[in-house]
Amino acid sequence: MPEPRVLPTAADGRPRGPEAVELLFALMDRMREDFGAVAADFDLTPQQAVTLHQLTDEGRPMRELAAVLRCDASNITGIGDRLEAAGLVERRTSSTDRRVKALVPTEAGRRVRDDLGARVAELPPIAALSPDEQQTLVGLMRKMVAPPQPRAARP
Amino acid sequence: MPEPRVLPTAADGRPRGPEAVELLFALMDRMREDFGAVAADFDLTPQQAVTLHQLTDEGRPMRELAAVLRCDASNITGIGDRLEAAGLVERRTSSTDRRVKALVPTEAGRRVRDDLGARVAELPPIAALSPDEQQTLVGLMRKMVAPPQPRAARP
DNA sequence: TATTGTTATACTCTATAACTATA
DNA sequence: TATAGTTATAGAGTATAACAATA
Secondary structure (H helix, E strand, C coil), X not given: CCCCCCCCCCCCCCCCHXXXXXXXXXXXXXXXXXXXXXXXXXXXXXXXXXXXXXXXXXXXXXXXXXXXXXXXXXXXXXXXXXXXXXXXXXXXXXXXXXXXXXXXXXXXXXXXXXXXXXXXXXXXXXXXXXXXXHHHHHHHHHHHHCCCCCCCCCC | CCCCCCCCCCCCCCCCHHHHHHHHHHHHHHHHHHHHHHHHHCCCCHHHHHHHHCCCCCCEEHHHHHHHHCCCHHHHHHHHHHHHHCCCEEEEXXXXXXXXXXXXXXXXXXXXXXXXXXXXXXXXXXXXCCHHHHHHHHHHHHHHHCCCCCCCCCC
16 A cells, blocks of 8 residues: 655654645645546546536636636637537627627536535545534635735835 | 635634635645646656656655556556656666566656755745644644545444 | 637547556 | 556647637
8 A cells, every 4th residue: 555755744843844745735636536536426527527616607708717727718618618518508608798708507517516516525535624623724725825926015 | 817616604613615625626726736837847747747756766666656646557657758758767677576667766856856846845825824834734634635434344 | 909719739647448578 | 367567549638829700
């Protein structure tokens, strides 16, 4: 039973940046695997599931989705194609700017999105924590996901 | 500036499984992007960087790497090929079982691996936390990454 | 001119299945 | 037989560059 290569733990309680990174990677691998299994249950790839998960009932412009998913806009075309082929989304041209198209979830799409969300919320890594611990985790992650660079105004 | 779709926050302080999942996904996207940028600085793809990062100086059997990286063993062949072409690893056949080959980092590989590790440990998401917070995060993640299923012995 | 979505291209990752060489 | 690594294959994600339609 192989284990990830993890740097030695500090016995002094000092900052553990490297260790935190190792664990974060291990956690990401774990979530990727667990989430992928749930997505597969809905006949979706992980990215298709993530994209569907990001759709509000009103739909979202494809450009906006690319920004949220942090990928090039051209990728959304293909992902949208496949979600559309699966009958989970429709493309709707904006009435105010005919250049923009929104990916709008169909009724089936909304159902899958919600069912998938419920399943994901019960995944082991999250469920392994007590309510208090989940609360603590949420607080820490909020700080971590914050702005890339505070862009301090130092004139 | 689009934002991820995040479920409403509880005002009652009760378990926030869904919210924790949303933030975890956002964090994963963020880390994927940041880590990818660092890997690119070393002319590596994210997976190549992760693989190199998992190598000890003695090298690791390819099968073991597949288990650690949670992917099919056949993928390691290609990743190993590319790392080898870049002069960062060598294949070494085991002296005790000639079926197994280990991916062993070259001197250049060890240098890149270490430099890359140092860069990653300083990524913004981690650096955004204080030493105490990092310590707390490590504790939480240890529980989360634990065994897939405790596999309780209930005869 | 600038922006949105699309297309074309090339590369990587991914799993599956069949193969080889060992054990 | 069983296992480690390989090869072949197919599908999906990714970025880059160029394009049409629209603003």
